[in-house]
Amino acid sequence: MAQAHLTIDLAALCANWRALRDKSNAEAGAVVKANAYGLGVDKVAPALAAQGATRFFVAVAEEGAALRRILGPGPEINVFSGHMAGDAGLIRAAHLTPMINSIDQMLRHVESLPGHPFGIQLDSGMNRLGIEADEWRALREIAIAQNPSLIMSHLACADEPDHDMNPQQLRAFVDMTDGIDAPRSLSATGGILLGEDYHFDVTRPGIGMYGGAPFDDAQPVVQLDIPVIQIRDVHPGETVGYGNTFVAPALTRVATIAGGYADGILRAMGPDAVLWSGDTRCKVLGRISMDLIGVDVSALEDAPETLQLLNAAQGVDTLADWAGTIGYEILTSLGTRYARTYLPA
Numbered sequence: 001m002a003q004a005h006l007t008i009d010l011a012a013l014c015a016n017w018r019a020l021r022d023k024s025n026a027e028a029g030a031v032v033k034a035n036a037y038g039l040g041v042d043k044v045a046p047a048l049a050a051q052g053a054t055r056f057f058v059a060v061a062e063e064g065a066a067l068r069r070i071l072g073p074g075p076e077i078n079v080f081s082g083h084m085a086g087d088a089g090l091i092r093a094a095h096l097t098p099m100i101n102s103i104d105q106m107l108r109h110v111e112s113l114p115g116h117p118f119g120i121q122l123d124s125g126m127n128r129l130g131i132e133a134d135e136w137r138a139l140r141e142i143a144i145a146q147n148p149s150l151i152m153s154h155l156a157c158a159d160e161p162d163h164d165m166n167p168q169q170l171r172a173f174v175d176m177t178d179g180i181d182a183p184r185s186l187s188a189t190g191g192i193l194l195g196e197d198y199h200f201d202v203t204r205p206g207i208g209m210y211g212g213a214p215f216d217d218a219q220p221v222v223q224l225d226i227p228v229i230q231i232r233d234v235h236p237g238e239t240v241g242y243g244n245t246f247v248a249p250a251l252t253r254v255a256t257i258a259g260g261y262a263d264g265i266l267r268a269m270g271p272d273a274v275l276w277s278g279d280t281r282c283k284v285l286g287r288i289s290m291d292l293i294g295v296d297v298s299a300l301e302d303a304p305e306t307l308q309l310l311n312a313a314q315g316v317d318t319l320a321d322w323a324g325t326i327g328y329e330i331l332t333s334l335g336t337r338y339a340r341t342y343l344p345a
């Protein structure tokens with residue numbers, strides 16, 4: 001069988017959620033946008049709900065509707081993109097809570113779904129989503145009178161604890177929300193780690209639950225085992241892969257494995273990438289192809305059946321460093337061709 005195998009440890013994922021929850025006195029929500037960062041919202045969300053998560057966050061209404069089918073009635077599903085044109089039917093039917101991002105969205109919401117729950121997203125400086133401070137001044141009393149279920153904003157630099165932007169956004173958020181009774185939320189994973197001032201009433205962990213930085217204490221959640229298709233000896237001066245970028249300096253045993261950039265194994269990881277056979281590191285040789293990668297298995301006594309790209313010793317952030325990206329992109333790129341096994345929570 002030449003299908004790579006992704007193992008997702010739901011027990012570790014839930015332990016990470018609990019650990020982030022326990023870092024504050026706030027209620028911990030759970031961010032499960034983008035198919036739970038690529039790990040499978042149909043498995044991840046019910047596991048978190050069973051741990052006591054009652055508030056989930058998704059990017060768009062369609063994700064929210066899918067999540068409602070998975071979770072059933074009860075949990076609050078907040079939609080970051082708010083109330084977009086054409087969403088009223090989905091929002092009503094799936095009982096979603098849009099995070100209103102503008103005066104236009106507010107008008108759309110109260111006109112199309114009067115009395116339907118909503119939250120408010122404020123822009124505290126990131127300039128991505130949310131109502132701006134001066135718009136908010138005009139809207140605030142009217143919006144508050146309708147009991148928003150949550151008032152939130154998002155930090156741009158929370159993964160850099162010493163960044164000036166953090167206290168600046170904190171101040172802006174407090175200025176905009178002081179004296180409001182509705183629950184408030186400012187922090188994703190990075191903000192939770194910044195300390196109590198940033199916690200407010202609800203936190204929104206994402207990446208940390210999935211085992212990624214900046215939550216350094218996270219338990220590893222994903223393991224990726226890739227089958228070896230064939231093994232050959234490459235003689236000094238011979239090359240491996242497209243463009244002849246690897247030239248064998250000595251006799252080298254090369255395993256060709258069944259994974260590539262079409263599986264989210266980013267080609268940009270290139271020559272730094274390493275796989276594991278037990279405790280032995282095996283370097284990638286030459287370019288990563290669409291479905292295949294050459295790996296140096298000279299150090300192994302026996303021909304391996306599989307090699308590991310992700311394991312407890314090598315997480316998504318290591319791969320991200322090789323590719324010049326972030327763990328989030330590694331996770332959300334994980335392949336659709338993988339066989340997936342979920343270890344129960």
Ligand SMILES: *Cc1c(COP(=O)(O)O)cnc(C)c1O
Nearest residue numbers: 031154188189204205206207208
């Ligand atoms: C994605 C996202 C989160 C979760 O962020 P992590 O860094 O993954 O914890 C929280 N809030 C908003 C608005 C987001 O877009």
